[in-house]
Amino acid sequence: xxxxxxxxxxxxxxxxxxxxxxxxxxxxxxxxxxxxxxxxxxxxxxxxxxxxxxxxxxxxxxxxxxxxxxxxxxxxxxxxxxxxxxxxxxxxxxxxxxxxxxxxxxxxxxxxxxxxxxxxxxxxxxxxxxxxxxxxxxxxxxxxxxxxxxxxxxxxxxxxxxxxxxxxxxxxxxxxxxxxxxxxxxxxxxxxxxxxxxxxxxxxxxxxxxxxxxxxxxxxxxxxxxxxxxxxxxxxxxxxxxxxxxxxxxxxxxxxxxxxxxxxxxxxxxxxxxxxxxxxxxxxxxxxxxxxxxxxxxxxxxxxxxxxxxxxxxxxxxxxxxxxxxxxxxxxxxxxxxxxxxxxxxxxxxxxxxxxxxxxxxxxxxxxxxxxxxxxxxxxxxxxxxxxxxxxxxxxxxxxxxxxxxxxxxxxxxxxxxxxxxxxxxxxxxxxxxxxxxxxxxxxxxxxxxxxxxxxxxxxxxxxxxxxxxxxxxxxxxxxxxxxxxxxxxxxxxxxxxxxxxxxxxxxxxxxxxxxxxxxxxxxxxxxxxxxxxxxxxxxxxxxxxxxxxxxxxxxxxxxxxxxxxxxxx
Amino acid sequence: xxxxxxxxxxxxxxxxxxxxxxxxxxxxxxxxxxxxxxxxxxxxxxxxxxxxxxxxxxxxxxxxxxxxxxxxxxxxxxxxxxxx
Ligand SMILES: Cc1ncc(C[n+]2csc(CCOP(=O)(O)OP(=O)(O)O)c2C)c(N)n1
Numbered sequence: 245x246x247x248x249x250x251x252x253x254x255x256x257x258x259x260x261x262x263x264x265x266x267x268x269x270x271x272x273x274x275x276x277x278x279x280x281x282x283x284x285x286x287x288x289x290x291x292x293x294x295x296x297x298x299x300x301x302x303x304x305x306x307x308x309x310x311x312x313x314x315x316x317x318x319x320x321x322x323x324x325x326x327x328x329x330x331x332x333x334x335x336x337x338x339x340x341x342x343x344x345x346x347x348x349x350x351x352x353x354x355x356x357x358x359x360x361x362x363x364x365x366x367x368x369x370x371x372x373x374x375x376x377x378x379x380x381x382x383x384x385x386x387x388x389x390x391x392x393x394x395x396x397x398x399x400x401x402x403x404x405x406x407x408x409x410x411x412x413x414x415x416x417x418x419x420x421x422x423x424x425x426x427x428x429x430x431x432x433x434x435x436x437x438x439x440x441x442x443x444x445x446x447x448x449x450x451x452x453x454x455x456x457x458x459x460x461x462x463x464x465x466x467x468x469x470x471x472x473x474x475x476x477x478x479x480x481x482x483x484x485x486x487x488x489x490x491x492x493x494x495x496x497x498x499x500x501x502x503x504x505x506x507x508x509x510x511x512x513x514x515x516x517x518x519x520x521x522x523x524x525x526x527x528x529x530x531x532x533x534x535x536x537x538x539x540x541x542x543x544x545x546x547x548x549x550x551x552x553x554x555x556x557x558x559x560x561x562x563x564x565x566x567x568x569x570x571x572x573x574x575x576x577x578x579x580x581x582x583x584x585x586x587x588x589x590x591x592x593x594x595x596x597x598x599x600x601x602x603x604x605x606x607x608x609x610x611x612x613x614x615x616x617x618x619x620x621x622x623x624x625x626x627x628x629x630x631x632x633x634x635x636x637x638x639x640x641x642x643x644x645x646x647x648x649x650x651x652x653x654x655x656x657x658x659x660x661x662x663x664x665x666x667x668x669x670x671x672x673x674x675x676x677x678x679x680x681x682x683x684x685x686x687x688x689x690x691x692x693x694x695x696x697x698x699x700x701x702x703x704x705x706x707x708x709x710x711x712x713x714x715x716x717x718x719x720x721x722x723x724x725x726x727x728x729x730x731x732x733x734x735x736x737x738x739x740x741x742x743x744x745x746x747x748x749x750x751x752x753x754x755x756x757x758x759x760x761x762x763x764x765x766x767x768x769x770x771x772x773x774x775x776x777x778x779x780x781x782x783x784x785x786x787x788x789x790x791x792x793x794x795x796x797x798x799x800x801x802x803x804x805x806x807x808x809x810x811x812x813x814x
Numbered sequence: 815x816x817x818x819x820x821x822x823x824x825x826x827x828x829x830x831x832x833x834x835x836x837x838x839x840x841x842x843x844x845x846x847x848x849x850x851x852x853x854x855x856x857x858x859x860x861x862x863x864x865x866x867x868x869x870x871x872x873x874x875x876x877x878x879x880x881x882x883x884x885x886x887x888x889x890x891x892x893x894x895x896x897x898x
Contacts, residue, residue, distance in 0.1 A: 379835050384882040387827040404882060445888050802861035 260427030263391030264289035269344030280310035284330025287357030305702035311341020332370030347665025349576030351410035391424035439572035465492030466530020468657035472575035479506035495654030543805035628652035628780035640672030640696030670699030704757035765789035824883035
């Protein structure tokens, strides 16, 4: 990858330093290599200091793109994502990206410039109270009032972002603080205590699992976050308990594994939803009973007791009463549970598991559809098979996102990057950038809709500038497909404001940004198209025309329980 | 039914806004509020009422507990623990 990202030799340090210089040197000290951002008046001192640093800054073309790229970089690398913006409009452009990281518990540090303290609160040029604006969507935030606090605040921010339940942290730096000289930075002390549950609670969990006749393992995004993927796979293998996954946790259990029933919820598999509804015990790990996963909550898994593992105590019992709540870092707690269950008699659920394994085969997704047109599910399945074990899908939001979740095969949770909690259109393209920078050797493919790609299409310029070898697929139904589908079923086919038939020619658009592109509009071109996409060394865009009337199946209608899935004709 | 929650929270930019905003966002009305300085922190007592029956005061306590800088939370005036 050509990293034309600004990389400079470290400057000679001389005390005292400016606040801006301290920002940069603290980020270097914390091991940050990559950051995303966009400059402007109130953050110019930091951009000035950046020019002497070892940090690789990626200039995105919109702050929202920078925030999404940082978020995805964090999801794939496991490090803290960092993004920067100027005050006012720059900072407000970060807001959607911050909310996205908050809802999916992604560690991110956002640095914003602000007007000088002397004019703060006076409606100065480009002044926005970004601390106030973002209070509901950050894990924590700082307004830094003295340069001497900068190293401590940044280190604390990184610690808060990644410890416990991760999330975004905002650091707002008034311009005068960036200029201020200091030679006495304040020190800090951070504790790294790992939260582990009491042995007695693990015993209770083990006892409940032993007593269950129809248990189901319900896996959430917290498993990946806590590094518990192997522990959960071990649990699944040892007990043989059928497993279902949330959207965010796909890949935790590799697609196609024996007792894995797929995704639950609104667009989940029939068999995952039915197994959960019939279960007598749900073992919930790092998941939060999101309504897209549960359907109508009071009818969700009505006969099941719940054993809930989560690092965030406020999630336990928030939406569903639990029989056993195991608070703390999921990894050591599942490891302890595995140790407990490995001694004593084996868990005997084979009859129950066999039933669902048979059902999973019987209601497996169908990759065929009549006609000559491109069938997105078939394309996506073939793509993930051909891309191999390093495949990473960075999705946008809509029907295509659900098809990716349903039809792609994932061998690890990092392989599936999606805006789960916020469901934000525009995520796909910058997320592909962040993922590719986090794992340059991976086969990263952005899969987006014609609506979503337009929301951050300017990031094609970022792809081109840095020659990021990202593969981009636009599944173009010339509609806001997911909204159209809802209108078809729940608003009496009143197709209000979903027509995108005047989309630009995306091949020409890509080429105008310096990115090679080609079109696929018939089923017999799909295979060759995928081969070409994957064989191309640099960035490339494949524009795929699909039927505007294709829908996502199965579907749990809003307000219904998960057993009431609609199945449609193809 | 109202409950009174006692919180000791570090003084910092946005600390009160963060606290009150959280309580309201999580589905509670604030009927009364008193506060006094306690060293470098603020001791805040909030009398709150759930917007609907599904809102549990215990869960609100756990949500407040997650705030960075919230040191003690209790809903019976005797502080529960000394969480850092
Ligand atoms: C920023 C944002 N605005 C609006 C929505 C609501 N929304 C969800 S899916 C969707 C349609 C997406 O259309 P497209 O990108 O073409 O993908 P498709 O559903 O056709 O695959 C819309 C408008 C959203 N999720 N995010």
